Amino acid sequence: MKLPPLSAIKAFEATARHLSFSRAAEELFVTHAAVSHQIKNLEEWFGTKLFVREGRGIRLSRSGELLYRKVSPALFDIADACRTVKMLVNKESLTVGCIPSIANRWLVPNLNTFTSFRPDLDVKIVYATVDDTLEDNELDVLITTGQAKGHHIVSRWLFSRANKPVCSKAFLQSHDPLNTPQQLLTAPLIHDENRKGWQEWFEAAGVPWKATDSWPLYQDFNLLATAVIAGHGIALCPVEVFRLEIERGDLIILSDISTKNDMGYYASYRENTSDVAIHFVEWFAQFVAEH
Template sequence: MTLPFGALRAFEAAARLSSFSRAGDELRVTHAAISHQIRHLEEWFGRALFLREKRGVRLAPEAKSFAETLSSSLERISAEAELLKLRTRSEITVGCIPSIATRWLIPSLSDFLAKHPDVTIKVVYAMAEQRLRETGCDVLITLGADTFEGVVCHQLFSRATQPVASPRYLERKGSIDHATQIATADLLHDETTAHWAQWLDKAGVPLTPTLRGPVFQDFNLLATAAIAGHGVALCPVELCRREIENGDLIVLSDIAILAQESYFLICRASPQKSISAFCTWFKSVIE
C-alpha cells in the first residue's frame, strides 16, 4: 500500500492544533473526516500516531519528528506555490509623464488588460527628467531618450509644438491665421513664457518686453484651459492628436518649435514576456 498523501494534510493540522475538531474547522471538513484520514495513515504506518484521551487527542511522542518535518515541508511547498503564482501573474510598473498617461495610456489600458488578463499594471507618475533606473519602474514613457546602458528606447512621436486654440475661442475672437494675430491673442503658458518667446522669434514677430497670460504648472492644466476657450496654447500636435482630430483643438500655424525632441517608451534590454507584450501594445496604440 502506497503512502496515503491525501491524509498527510489532515495529520499535520491535527498534530499542530492537537485537535481533530479544530483541524476539521481549518480544513473545512468534519471531525469524522479528519479521524478517518488519521486512521488510514495509522494503518499505513502500522502504529498509532495520536494518543486518544478523554479530553481529546495528543500526538504520540514517536510521531513528533515526522509531524515537524511534514509541517516544515508544507510551509516550503506553500511558499514555492506563491512564487509560482506570482510568476504566472505578472505585475508591470509603468512610469508615465502625466500628459501621455491621461491622453494615451489610461484611455486605452482596458484593451491591454482584456488581452492579457494575467498581467497587473501599476501606473505611477514620472517626471520628464527621470530615467528608467532612477524610477524603479519596468517601463518608462517620457520625454527624451535614455542614454544608460542596458536599456532600449522606442521613439513614440515628435514633440513638434504649434499654436492651438479651441473653436469656442475662435468663435469669440474671430479668425486667427497669421503669426502677428497669434502674438496679440490671449497666450497660455506651460510652466514658463520661454516657449512662446521661442515660437514668436521663429515666426519673426518682434517680442514685447513682457509676455502676458496665465502660466500653468502642468501641461494637462494648460490643455484643459485651451480646450475651455481661454486662449491660444503651444501644444505638441502629436501628443494632442486626438483632441485635434475630434475638433476640440485647432492648429493655427504650421510654424513649430521643439521638433528635434521626441517622446520615448523605455524598457530594459531583453525584458520579460509581459513587459515586451506591453511595449508592443502601447506602440500600436499611438500609431
C-alpha cells in the same frame, strides 16, 4: 484532526477516479506496487476494504464510494487554493512610469486593451517627470520626452513633440482673425511652465515678440490643456499627442509653423528587462501609431 496519511488519500483518489492501479501509478509517477501498498495501508487504517476485485478490474466498495464522494472534491479544492496562492505569490508585475500628458490621453484610457490579454498581470501606472530615469527608479518602462538616459537602454518612438499654436473652436469664433503670427501677438497666450516656448515659436515665425506677465502660467501640462480647451487662450501643444482632441474639433491648429520638430516622446526599457515589459512597449507603440 485525525487523518490518514495524505499520500495514501491521494493514491486512493487517483485509483478510484481511474478504477485502475496502473493508471493511478502513471498519474502519480510511482509504481503499481507503490499504489497498491498505499491502498492497503489506507484499508488497514479504516479497517475495511475500499476496492473490490471484479474480474480483471476493480470497483469501489460501499465504503470506498462514500470516501471517494467526499475526498475527490476536497482534493480539487485544495489544489485550486494552492494554485491561487502560488499565482498571487509569483504573479508577474509591470510598473510603468508615464508623464501626465501621455498617461491621461493615451495610456490610461486604453490600458484595458493590453490588460484584457493578461488578466494575471499586476500592472502599476505611476506619474513620471521629464527628469526621471530608469536607473534611478524601480520602473520597468518609462514613457517621457526624449530617449531615456543610461546604459543598455532601448527606446521606442511614440509621438513627435512638434508644437503648434492651438485654441478651442469657441475661442476662435469669439476673437479677431488669427491667421498669421502677427495676429497672434495681441491674443491671450497661455503658457506651459514658462514663456520660453512662445519665445521660440515667434522666433521660428520670424516675428519679434516680447514676453509679458499678463497671461497665466500652468505648471502642469494637463492644466494647460484644460485651459485651452475651455477657451481661455492660445497654447503651444504637441499636436501628435493631442491628435484626438484635434480630430474631434476640441482644438484647432492656427498655424503650420512649429517648434521642437526634432524631438519626440519615447517608451524606454532596459535591455535585460522582462518579456512582459517588451510586449507592453510594442503594444503601446503600435496602438498609438494606429489610432
